[in-house]
Amino acid sequence: MVTEFITEPAKKVPVLKDVDILVVGGSQSGVAAAVAAKRANPDATVLLVEQEGYLGGQSVGGMVVHWEFREYTNNKGQVLARGIGKEMIRRIVEKGHSDPLFKDWLDGRGPPFKDVPDGRAHADIPLDVNDIQLVLIEMCEEAGVVVLLHAKVVGALPLDTATGFPASRGAFIETIDGRRAIKAKIIVDCSAFADMAWYIGGKDAVIIPESQAMSMQAYVWVDNVDLEKFVKEGIWGHSFQILYPKDEKQIWEHVKQGKTFVIRGFADIINKAFDTEPDLAEAYEKTGAVPLIYFWLKTVRTRKVECGGETKYLGNFAIEGPQFLWRQVDPMLVSKAELNQLKGAHILTRVHQYLPGWEKAFLDRTVAKIGFRETRIPIGLYALTKHDVYSHAKFDDVIGRGSGHDIGRGNVEAEYGYDVPYRVLVPAKIDGLLFGARTVSVESDKNDEGLTALNAHRGISVAIVVSQASGIAAALCVKSKVEPRNLEIKKLQAELRRQDVVLETPRQ
Ligand SMILES: Cc1cc2nc3c(=O)[nH]c(=O)nc-3n(C[C@H](O)[C@H](O)[C@H](O)COP(=O)(O)OP(=O)(O)OC[C@H]3O[C@@H](n4cnc5c(N)ncnc54)[C@H](O)[C@@H]3O)c2cc1C
Structure with a gap:
């Protein structure tokens, strides 16, 4: 319990970059968001800021190299997802050092465990950890995303309230050369800690679960x-x-x-x-x-x-x-x-x-760093529920499909997945911000102690699905000069389809 406080003296901070879109966090999720944003709006300037000295987040630093392809093709052989996640896998596998089971699947000789009742069997196939890193770098370079490593986002800029909701038009970062400011029109938070929502809105903008459901x-x-x-x-x-x-x-x-x-x-x-x-x-x-x-x-x-x-x-x-x-x-x-x-x-x-x-x-x-499963949950326009996940929910504002990650284990039904609605990416009371990575808006442990919806969303593949959508949404907001809450969903869905994202429900 903290009993003492010190006021930090105000200081002038140099502006390092002024960009259209700032993506916080450089895992495969952050890369998906940044690259998808550039592809949706090549004129937009996109900066990806990562606190560590490498891209890849938990996949690389935590050696979580099992990007479950059951989230792409379920155990009935039906397609649940494609998009930038599948492109990343294909490019990683083409480097030649990943488990040949991935190549079998990409070449149409799979899924190898078709009709296996335990969907978990699709989970534990490894990609090559070094090839993951290399592909992420190459994709950023090709797309024209500017990458800034060794830079931790540590705070929100003074809040702009012109729209009626607070917005931080950029962020403070701590670099090897001290504190700097980044100016940005829209921020995509792929920190997996909901850092930006926390810096902007504190406890009004995030839930910090009490139950330690996940280790x-x-x-x-x-x-x-x-x-x-x-x-x-x-x-x-x-x-x-x-x-x-x-x-x-x-x-x-x-x-x-x-x-x-x-x-x-x-x-x-x-x-x-x-x-x-x-x-x-x-x-x-x-x-x-x-x-x-x-x-x-x-x-x-x-x-x-x-x-x-x-x-x-x-x-x-x-x-x-x-x-x-x-x-x-x-x-x-x-x-x-x-x-x-x-x-x-x-x-x-x-x-x-x-x-x-x-x-x-x-x-x-x-590992370079221990892996986290349960940090902060950002509060969005809608909170995905356990019921949505288990009942294969359908939403008009679908931006991609989730298959349930660990909660699908041993449950064939759950492998049909559910729609992820755009509203889980949009903060309820903040503008200029979108959520990505594994931290999207899900119901709290007060409703569901086991945090099923969070567990469903912490899979690498679904984290890429939502991040691609956040990146595209940010790009379209910049283009149309609107806040994420006002983005026309049909425009977003059209660009998602153009970028090979699956929005349709597979036949059950
Ligand atoms: C032991 C273990 C096993 C797992 N096994 C699997 C599995 O087999 N398959 C699977 O799909 N999932 C698995 N998971 C879950 C999965 O690894 C994670 O949920 C997923 O990697 C999270 O990805 P992310 O992009 O959301 O977050 P992260 O990978 O954590 O990425 C967040 C990035 O943001 C950066 N960042 C954070 N804060 C800031 C900041 N303020 N400024 C700048 N940068 C910042 C971080 O350094 C990091 O690079 C496992 C998890 C654990 C712990």
Whole structure:
């Protein structure tokens, strides 16, 4: 609880750029917004500002490389989405280092899991993390988007109230050379923290959920797994919950073709490790992470190595690491989670060595930054509900389709998806601003403790869908000189269609 305050002295801040559209946050969502804006209105100047030194957000810094293609083609083979997200995937896959399952799908030999009742099976296919970054840079360059890295948006400009609602016509940023101002007509907030709404309207403009329904978590990549030993001796006979693909023969085929396989379970191995080395169990508990009850193991890369006339298949696995059910906008708790997730990652690597084939595995890569799932929820003209998500809602102001991300798991019905209405991108009481990325307007934990609609919207692919729409809306607002709340929806939908966005409901 804060008890002391200091008034920050006023100061003159140099204006670094004066642009039409400012996009805050440079993940694939921010890039989608910025590139789509430029494509919709090539005359508009677009600046993308990112606080880190790379594009790609959580996909790159958090190593979340599984851009679920079930959000594009569902488990009935129906098309739910295309647009700039599919274009990004195609370009990433063309670089040649991503899981071949993606290429199968793009070439029309998929989805590989057609009619699998558990939509989750479509989720865990990896793209190449370095190719993601490169493609995002290339797309910005091609479109003429100006990218500013190492620049954190830290505040709103003095508010303009000419329209009757407060608007910040730009933002203050903190750069390596100190504070600067950016002037902009429209801001698209892809920060995933609803930062701009927070800076402009504070608690009147955002919801900060009380219930910790979703954790902070980081991936851990572990390399040098002897796949032959693991597949032949390590899997069967242990307790596992999900196995993809289906049987030992298919897993082995996947290994040889460099395709992923995914397994969840192994509580018996965790118990064995913790019983044998109680100090490991104690150290893990001390991190404050949610107790470890299973491993979620997915290969991100498999390598064929010839050694002394012998062929070996080595696996690099992405493992869901320690997770923390702490408040994700509390600076001290976030910092503690960041430090402890890294300690937890090292412990996990030692626990994994109890799996057959994992004896010589080592910690290959840890995240640049822990992953967030539940931060601030911006308040829009409409809040998407759990009911909308589950009932395959239809809206006249549809700007794209969502498939439900994790909430579709095990539920074939949910894979038909729902319309995302434009109103979830438009602030209720702020002008000059649009929401993008995973933070759009959804119902609060007061109505739905599990935050289903937020969970549905935190998938990478749907975050791209909404961001493309926000970028286009910003571009059209600049062109027509209107505020987002007054944008003609038919114009927006026409440009969305022109940019290959799916607005139609697939046949059920
Ligand atoms: C462990 C874990 C596993 C997951 N697995 C999957 C999965 O398999 N598939 C899937 O689809 N989703 C998965 N998710 C969810 C998914 O990763 C995220 O919800 C998604 O990446 C969020 O994308 P985003 O663009 O909304 O936000 P982010 O990727 O967080 O991007 C926000 C960007 O804005 C920047 N930024 C923030 N504030 C500012 C500021 N003030 N100034 C400048 N820049 C700023 C950030 O640095 C960042 O680059 C997972 C999440 C976690 C934590």
